[in-house]
Amino acid sequence: MEGSSLRVRKGAWTEEEDLLLKKCIEKYGEGKWHQVPARAGLNRCRKSCRLRWLNYLKPNIKRGHFAADEVDLIIRLHNLLGNRWSLIAGRLPGRTANDVKNYWNTHLLKKNIDTFSKTSNPKSHQLKPNTKVIKPRPQILSKRSFLVNLDEYNNNNNRAETSNNVVLADCGDNHGGYCFPHHDEMMWWENMMMNEKEVDGHQLNCSANDIDQSVLDQIMNEDNYGNTMDELFLDEELWNVFNP
DNA sequence: AAATTATACAACCGCCGCATT
DNA sequence: CAATGCGGCGGTTGTATAATT
Numbered sequence: 591m592e593g594s595s596l597r598v599r600k601g602a603w604t605e606e607e608d609l610l611l612k613k614c615i616e617k618y619g620e621g622k623w624h625q626v627p628a629r630a631g632l633n634r635c636r637k638s639c640r641l642r643w644l645n646y647l648k649p650n651i652k653r654g655h656f657a658a659d660e661v662d663l664i665i666r667l668h669n670l671l672g673n674r675w676s677l678i679a680g681r682l683p684g685r686t687a688n689d690v691k692n693y694w695n696t697h698l699l700k701k702n703i704d705t706f707s708k709t710s711n712p713k714s715h716q717l718k719p720n721t722k723v724i725k726p727r728p729q730i731l732s733k734r735s736f737l738v739n740l741d742e743y744n745n746n747n748n749r750a751e752t753s754n755n756v757v758l759a760d761c762g763d764n765h766g767g768y769c770f771p772h773h774d775e776m777m778w779w780e781n782m783m784m785n786e787k788e789v790d791g792h793q794l795n796c797s798a799n800d801i802d803q804s805v806l807d808q809i810m811n812e813d814n815y816g817n818t819m820d821e822l823f824l825d826e827e828l829w830n831v832f833n834p
Numbered sequence: 835a836a837a838t839t840a841t842a843c844a845a846c847c848g849c850c851g852c853a854t855t
Numbered sequence: 856c857a858a859t860g861c862g863g864c865g866g867t868t869g870t871a872t873a874a875t876t
Contacts, residue, residue: 600846602870624861640862641845676864691865692843840874847867855859 599633603642607632611639612647645688652684656693664690665698 599607614630620643623636632639645651656664660682667678675687675694682690 602844621862635846636861637847637863638845645844673865687864688844695866696842836876838874838876840872842872843870845867845869848865850864851862853859853861855857 597633598635598638600638603646607634608642608647611642615643615647641688645686650684651686656685656697660685661693661698664694668694668698 603611610630610632611626614626614632618625618629623640626632626636626639627634630639634642663681664678667681671677673691675691679685679687679690
């Protein structure tokens with residue numbers, strides 16, 4: 591058990607600890623966090639190491655004030671996704687989920703409550719009170735699941751379904767066997783959220799990232815914003831699926 | 835100048851889904 | 856099938872610093 595170690599250090603990290611963690615990641619790479627404390631010679635738990643690396647030590651982390659366009663994007667994405675900070679941060683190069691969350695809580699949340707306290711539940715944290723936020727968590731296809739289902743797909747008339755209801759289907763375009771059906775908005779959304787784009791080093795023909803970026807670009811476009819939101823979120827049936 | 839309050843953000847905690855045994 | 860361990864996430868807290876009284 592992780593909490594059984596009473597001697598594990600907590601609190602602010604020292605420069606020495608940062609250096610040890612940095613050297614460890616440089617030597618062994620990111621990941622296998624349970625091994626990091628021993629490898630680095632740190633008296634910290636794996637979670638503390640991971641968090642310190644991801645939120646502070648990792649290269650290319652952008653610090654300082656959020657630019658106006660970043661703030662705008664945060665507001666839009668939060669309106670779209672709710673408190674899915676890691677997803678939102680994924681669209682802000684150099685920003686961590688913790689940064690985005692902190693910024694929201696300190697800079698935007700209060701403003702938000704002030705603005706909409708009369709028209710909506712302040713706890714909803716939404717800038718547009720009438721806009722429905724997508725609730726389901728992203729469905730990430732594990733490498734194992736993908737391979738199992740890819741095999742099924744190849745042997746079953748070009749169609750297979752994973753345990754997460756992520757459909758592998760031939761949608762008739764030139765993207766190959768792994769694509770995102772348009773007939774089912776829920777499936778479409780789930781697939782859009784997928785962030786795994788490589789399987790055993792092979793880039794998928796139609797990666798989730800490609801879809802994700804193009805769709806988000808469209809959503810972020812002011813001209814298409816309303817229509818896209820309507821199509822996506824104002825379908826009561828779809829909403830009820832997510833909110834039984 | 836000292837005390838108090840507000841703000842910003844780093845870090846912790848508990849929970850979850852998934853994989854493995 | 857259950858137990859366990861892991862990575863990851865969002866909510867929350869702790870604390871240093873800034874602003875105000």
